[in-house]
């Protein structure tokens with residue numbers, strides 16, 4: 001579960017198969033859903049891993065490694081016209097009173113051409 005879905009029951013992004021193999025390290029690989037909720041994430045995301053439905057009680061479960069791969073995409077909230085830059089056209093919109101971003105943040109983004 002992730003903080004994006006609020007850790008709601010039924011919104012698991014991955015469930016492993018049930019394993020009867022004791023003592024062998026298992027590797028699970030999954031991809032986060034390709035949905036708008038997991039699109040350009042601009043804040044921290046918390047992942048929670050739960051062990052459940054064990055065959056026997058009292059056995060230890062451990063996580064030996066965790067790898068997260070991803071792509072960092074530059075998001076420009078000052079790109080008002082959506083053409084992947086923050087330029088004069090966006091400045092005109094900003095000056096006209098766009099409330100989506102304050103002037104300080106807009107100024108920091110002005111001139112960027114790598115917005116996604």
Ligand SMILES: [Ca+2]
Pocket residue numbers: 078079080081082083084085086087089090
């Ligand atoms: Ca633009």
